[in-house]
Amino acid sequence: SQQGEEDPQALSIQEGENATMNCSYKTSINNLQWYRQNSGRGLVHLILIRSNEREKHSGRLRVTLDTSKKSSSLLITASRAADTASYFCATDAAGANNLFFGTGTRLTVIP
Amino acid sequence: EAGVAQSPRYKIIEKRQSVAFWCNPISGHATLYWYQQILGQGPKLLIQFQNNGVVDDSQLPKDRFSAERLKGVDSTLKIQPAKLEDSAVYLCASSPALRQFNEKLFFGSGTQLSVL
Numbered sequence: 001s002q003q004g005e006e007d008p009q010a011l012s013i014q015e016g017e018n019a020t021m022n023c024s025y026k027t028s029i030n031n032l033q034w035y036r037q038n039s040g041r042g043l044v045h046l047i048l049i050r051s052n053e054r055e056k057h058s059g060r061l062r063v064t065l066d067t068s069k070k071s072s073s074l075l076i077t078a079s080r081a082a083d084t085a086s087y088f089c090a091t092d093a094a095g096a097n098n099l100f101f102g103t104g105t106r107l108t109v110i111p
Numbered sequence: 112e113a114g115v116a117q118s119p120r121y122k123i124i125e126k127r128q129s130v131a132f133w134c135n136p137i138s139g140h141a142t143l144y145w146y147q148q149i150l151g152q153g154p155k156l157l158i159q160f161q162n163n164g165v166v167d168d169s170q171l172p173k174d175r176f177s178a179e180r181l182k183g184v185d186s187t188l189k190i191q192p193a194k195l196e197d198s199a200v201y202l203c204a205s206s207p208a209l210r211q212f213n214e215k216l217f218f219g220s221g222t223q224l225s226v227l
Contacts, residue, residue, distance in 0.1 A: 042115070099216070
């Protein structure tokens with residue numbers, strides 16, 4: 001399967017701490033995207049990083065991509081209770097006609 | 112700007128019954144997707160439309176699932192007859208891109224289906 005896998009499956013931290021989530025995938029990609037999903041809601045796009053990029057920032061988010069290891073990480077700095085959600089990576093595999101979502105990391109930020 | 116609209120929000124049916132979901136994408140978005148998200152898993156693509164044509168339906172269980180996109184705008188997804196394993200959240204997403212996945216997707220809130 002080309003589906004990515006996030007690690008850890010669940011993460012619980014105190015407000016103000018940083019949260020790091022990792023994503024591993026199996027095939028070559030054109031780009032990798034991260035999405036957030038609040039409970040009972042749809043997914044919201046956070047950031048897209050292309051295969052020729054190594055790092056990207058957006059506000060408190062920092063994404064890295066290592067194509068040699070087929071992995072990506074999402075760092076949320078200075079976490080807030082409102083960051084509590086599930087986070088998914090999604091890969092646009094080269095030559096595929098699909099956007100493959102991972103299994104997600106459930107983040108809980110304790111106030 | 113209005114987001115992707117989906118209805119109903121929740122649906123409970125018995126197995127072997129039929130059900131239909133409706134999606135209205137963001138105005139002007141060429142590409143529309145239906146995803147199935149089983150509890151605890153990531154979304155899985157069922158079907159992708161570009162305008163009113165099907166681009167990819169390879170993961171759609173065609174013996175029971177059908178979908179259409181009328182006039183390249185609204186879309187409906189139907190299940191007939193439903194099975195217990197169809198219990199999931201059905202998400203609709205749209206994108207302005209004609210090239211499938213170079214850009215981000217905009218998701219609706221989904222329809223949560225429970226098959227009893």
